[in-house]
Amino acid sequence: MTCVEWTHPSTVAQAIEALADGHGQAVAGGTTLLDLLKLGHETPKRYVDLGRLPLRDIAVTQNSVSIGALASNSQVANSELLRTEFAAISESILAGASQQIRNAATVAGNIMQATRCPYFRTVDWACNKRQPGSGCEALRAAGPGHAILGTSNHCIAVHPSDFAVALLAFDAIVHIQTPSGRTSLPLAEFYLLPGETPQRENRLPPASLIVALEIPRKMEARRSAYLKLRGRASYEFAAASVAAVLTFKESRVAKVSMALGGVATAPWRKPEAEALLIGKQLDRDSIDRFCDELLADARTLPETAHKLPLVRGAIHHVLARLAEQ
């Protein structure tokens, strides 16, 4: 760990300014960044501590909920509105990390967190994400935790967030402050697949900050759930996870959105597959056809082959649970 400069802006404008020269790294809860620092990852010239920015509120209007970028994970998970109207979001947060980490970690930090691929974290392995062009050890020696969707010949690291998976299922929008003004982007367009440039993970412009995450509210009655599968009962990243949001009309699916976690290089969704369920009753056949389409592009390795039946099982499980409600 080398000696670095810390700045503590108290407004968003000051923070953007501190990031402007391209040598600053924003820090919110620090629950990933400080780990990486101790693991010997390259350090920026300057850390920009976002802790004093006024971005912690959850604002509710008739059409949407807007979560301040620095709201803590615990604060959001325990919000009455989110627990009732967006159950999968609350469930996804509570399924992740530990209570202490959820208290410290922020929501924007959550969706920006780094992969837990061991070859990325430990600096003396080859990793194209950490050191572009150095190669991908995971492709030579995959583990049970690697991705089967959205992979490339340069990276198969899984995106670790649970929360982002639930947000994606709820069509969340990312609000961003750039040096030239405010902009926004659907979360569905926010993440980049690794392709040939796994070091580029999202479309956040340079010297910019996420300021809020907005979730549209819908008038119709909808059900949602988040299911996370993992080897131990708590405090572990997902082997596979599913966030589903469903609206029924006369026992048939009127609307559905489903996102997958733990299996893909970015939170995963496929509208073409969802379209197959519209107007259908949820039975084994219709769900199987949906899974076939959703997972059609999966590429497994011997070490990750177990994930395919696992994620199918999770989808059946979640949809059955929602159909019963």
Place this chain on the structure above:
Amino acid sequence: MKIIGTCVDRVDAIEKVTGRAHYAADYQPQGLLTALALRSVWARGYIRSFDTKAALELAGVHAVFTHLDAKALGWKSSREIDALGAEGLGRASLADAASKLPAYRPLTSPEIFFAGQWIAIVVAETLEQARAALALIKVDVETFEQEQSLPVRPGPFFAGDMQHQHDCAVETGAEAYRFSGEYETPMQLHQPMEPSATTAVWNADAVTLYDSTQGVGATRAYVASSLDLPEDKVRVVSPYVGGGFGAKNQIWPHQALAAHMARTLGKPVRLQLTRNDMAVASGYRSETKQKIDLVADADGRLILLRHQSTVPTSLRGGFFEPCGLNSLMLYKAGRVEVSHHVQRRAVATPTPFRAPGETPGSFALETALDELAHEMRMDPLELRMRNFAEKDHYHGRAWSSNQLPDCYRQGAARFGWPGGHLAPGSMKREGLAVGYGMATTAYPAPALPASVRLYLRRGEGILVETSATDIGTGMRTILLQTVAEELGIDPEHIRVSLGDSSLTDAPTAGRSKSTASLLPAALMGCRKLKAELDRLDPRANSATNLPGILERFANSKHDELEVIGHSLGMPDGSAMREPLSFYSFGAHFVEVEVDQSIGRIRVRRMVSAFDCGRIVNPKLAESQVAGGMIFGIGMALMEHGIRHPESLRVVSDNLADYAVPVHADIPQIDVIFVQKPDMSFNELGVRGLGEIGLPGTSAAIGNAVFNATGRRFRSLPMGIVA
């Protein structure tokens, strides 16, 4: 006063939970330097050169040591050092050509033997400086391919034959069933709460090590040999040890290296293993491959029990998992055959890990018995009872006390074991598959000579001292109980001091032997003390209503009084009517719930009954064996040391990638002690119980999963498989 057999709270509990208990890395002597090791990422190779210039120029860095300059520390390799340390354990059993070469010792040769080997050490003023310096060291290595060698057939190890056949004079019918199964267990890491650490402080020509070790005496011998000093110039202090499980049982190079560096640099040095180091520099449980063949008659009586194991060790080490130990003695079979093959590989040297041998071995044996029982449509408990060994056929001796039938009965009754053949997939609860499984556990009951000093000083109560360590087991507390009861003194007048090599000799805390080694010594010390007071106080011979020990001492003319009690270890065979075999036993009963569509396995209930002789402190004893059972949950469901397939480097060398159970994984655990004192073993009838909770647990869980689902896991961990 009755205090043995009661639930006395751990006497050092308050120190531990308030942070007042100081562990090896907590000592902060003036001018302390911190050392960190650089691990090789190459499996095999020769180091051509180092570039340490940039590291040495970094502020706060005092030294960088490599094999090129470690000689200046007086650091060397020798046969004597090899024999005293972890790297030498088992070499006599293997007795192959590699066992005759010098054992691996870091910084003594340019050769790299495994990925993870320590190839350089940085000493700096802070941990951060040391870490930054490590990243600046450049190494030029000529790598080469890992060699293949033929497996070795080891000789006797861990007091058991590794190649063995015997026939028992048992009456069995004609062969009716034959079962063969192959089993695998993964590499497992100890990762105790407290990583190993040594803080070395010199004073003139003597050194004190604040160390995290299970044995201060063994550490002293190794470090003194390494430093070329007489043992009385080395003091090892380990009053608190944050778990060991075997990782701190043998003596590892870092314990001496800290002392060498501190001597040369003229400042105290702390060498603490990181979590990553804990996977390569203090041992681990190796992978195992095992095959079990069972042949039974129509009633399930075993005609043949064959257990073959193939296990790895390092290129120059010797320790391997003696998987067949339980198969040698636990069941009565017409013929028992046990064999082991050891394969040398470019890996770090493995080491004992809680019930070494029995733990992976019982997974194979107890799963195979369940498979046979299923094939026969027989109750797996009944199958075990029919093959109960009423004596130790392997050693040809009677058991000192074997209450296994009682463990089966009491465990089954408390659990509600249904009996009969319970078909797989026959139980459901709220849409989940429910299954029951069971398995047997057994572990030897050894004892070694030990000494305990009792010291009375005017106005100060009684001090109980021994060099034994309390690695979280409760040794401090049960010593106090023994002395309080024998002397009839209120515990508040007793102080116990442990974990210092300057105190009286005691064996290393490991292999479940401390209780049976230390308590008889304490008992004898108490008797000596009473005799000494009788001698000083002539009323003793006539009066029947004497005041307490402390009053009698206060009334004497003496300011202090000291006695040392000794125990002799194992009972004297020549004094017995017949030689006996000493073991502890137990039976596990487990209920699991399985959601098959999502691969979710949850252990819902565990009932285990144990025969460990008389229980000194039921609260601490239960905590010990429940801890072992929890290890079994980890082993069954999640613990998985993953190696890189080419370099064999440990990928999961940290607690992010190596999962151990959390609270939410642990069900209701119900522990029964059958409490039959083993009076042939020692006067108190006590046996150790550090390991007995673990063997068999993972098999019982796997057997329950099979009962729930019909799916048999022959390879651990079961993980999450839909």
